[in-house]
Amino acid sequence: MTALRINGARLLERHKLMAGFGETGNGGVIRPALSDEETSARLALLNLARERGFACSVDPIGNLFIRRKGADEGRAPLRMGSHLDSQIPGGNFDGVYGVIAGFEVLETLEDHKVASDAPIEVVVWNNEEGARFSPTTMGSAVHAGQLSLDKALGSFDQDGNRLGDELARSLTQLGPLKSIELGSESLAYVEAHIEQGPILEQNEIPIGVVTGIQGIVQFEVRITGEEAHAGTTPRSRRKDAFWAALDLTAQLRSVTADKDDAIRFTVGRLTVLPGSPNTVPAKVAFTIDLRHPDEALLASVHTQIYQAAETLQTPCEISVITTLNSPPVCFAAKVISSIERQAAEVGLDTARIASGATHDAKFMAPLCPTGMIFIPCRDGISHNENEWADPEHMIAGANTLLGVITELTRAKPT
Template sequence: MSTLSTLDTLLDGDRFWADVEALAQIGALSPKGIRRLTLDEHDNRARLWLVEQGRALGCKAYHDDLGNVFLRREGQDPSLAPLLIGSHLDSQPAAGIHDGALGVLAGLAVLRTLHEQGIEHRRSIDVVSWTNEEGARFAPGTSGSSWFAGRRDIETIRAGRDDEGTGFGEALDACLALLEARDVTLCPRPFVPHAFLELHIEQGPVLESLGVPVCAVNGIQGVNWYEVEVTGQANHAGTTPPDARRDAMLGAHAFIGELRKLTEGRDDDLRFTIGKFSLAPDSVNTIAERARFTIDMRHPDQAMLDALDSEFLALAERQWEGCEVSLKVTSQVAPVAFDNALLEVVEQSVRQYAPSAPTLVSGAFHDAIHIAHVCPTAMLFTPCRAGISHHPDEHVERADAEVAVRALAHAVEQLLMTRIDFHDTDH
């Protein structure tokens, strides 16, 4: 029987990478990439695949009311809160194979090492795959982790609909039926983990530029999501003179221009993105009556987000090119700073493999932003080529990924071997 102190060195890198390649076949696109939208056929198949892998390692598989899937390796003392590791398996419509999935598979690699080496531990370990982190099909994202953390209610989440009108609740019920058909146990209510660790690809070019394979993450910037509707008047494109037009397209263009003036050059940390845009009636010879678009705004300082939110709302009260504007807040997630004691454990583990690694703040939101309100939480990043993610060209070097998983395993080892005092964090 091996000792816990060798957990990171005993981890089988070949088997970890084989899992990466196997999971990438579920929802695979041609010539590369994946499409696993939340609660679709491929997302559900990925959950069942994860359940099968866990059971082969002697783990108990269970789920909760939001379809979050957990694999538990029991510890010697069931009275102790479990250590939680994981991320998500859903993707963007045309995505790379590592975003989210790498964090789940890293947890699976830790479970496999513990199982195959016969290592015993007092505290149980859970690997989780959270439901709907991306929000690509059902907005907003991080549904499973936000509900688990008590940040959103289940009725509101279930009431969401995708662009085709399918309800979140309807799709969720079908998923839960599949899990129950495979005898995946229902966990009736969320629990409080001992701590949560999430490994993710770094969504930016920083680590690659430094030649660093892994780093610790000390927090996540906040994000505000908006839906905007600009309403004008549909009319004939050929017969309506310019001064008689209420063109929603031009109104949206003018409004967006003012939003950009507010955000450009204001702060290097500010991120402003319009990700979806549509016109109605969407006819080549008809003036647009409605323009709809989304706004994604991010910053690590809540005061900055609040100030811009007020300015956005004030602009929406004006007319633009004769058109009315409706601006609706669909999600607001405050920035979080991770637990100092847990962050120190992760930083020490990272330094075993990357002594010069920086500690970064995450520009992208992750499930950890919600779990940090429940228990001590921290993250690790591994680089992706050119900082590209949310795209089939997303690429992670195998050597970097293996180093990152070993650093994660080293942190797990420290948490299981020592009694870490998390008293300085208010949860």
């Protein structure tokens, strides 16, 4: 038998179709979760699914499931997917690529009349970005029982719209959908996604075999000094909160400088108060975002951050709180090796890579064998209208996904 390949032209056509929903005119989209723009994108995909005779379902938090039947409908479905919502504004690849690649796999199997033993589903997770409603990866978290449905439905956007109401409004526009319960069993979960970092591109590797999602710890540091007149107060009499922040962040930057450049340490938000050019700052608050794939290393740096804050020589007071502590997730060896095998079968180089960003796959990992396929993106840029992935890599990733799905469901031509 000739090796099965996806229809690249169709994949790119679907990609272009999706890019029209919420198009900004600057190369990106504004397509927040449950907005009219995202609802239109979801409806367009559902209509394509209905044309192919795929069953369409929705769960109570608004995750969509597009199902191609398996030879044995009693088996749990193998799932693929990602999300259609975007940052505000966002690019045309983050999320949407995993959805259309998954849908292309279903269509390819259909085109070639390939029967899988288990059913195969494309999932469109609700509100992955968290740009409109908090928190991020909401749909998969609720699906996996890691976030309460009521809490999620009760989330409000900045304009005071309740997610539950916006979901109901969106669903009325999507046509008939079956209901599916939360946390239904999956045979496996595979998500294709752009890397959102520079490593694959830099090393000219078309397929990243994702080993897991690195752990993330976030902190809020508050420093309290004393306001003073910038012209009259000698340095020796100042309690300058900014100087304390400077010393602390410099020390932490040094602590987190590792030889293999794997620790991600970011001070992304920092405010200085009162913020007057001629007043010595009395208050500084800043965030720390710390990530690494190794839980023990994270715990060690975690401790060092608290120690540095405690032992810093300063006349100011420093408080540190941990606002998020999400341990690393490891993907299934079975899926990892399948991705490597299938990429090789297509003739593609691979490299193992840890995901720096979080994804819906994180919540699927405890439920079933889970993995992710990364494709390179230009300059590592994401969450940005300039986000870009090569058509060649999009096709390569979808062919790899097709191979993995075929392998895991023992799909064969009928």
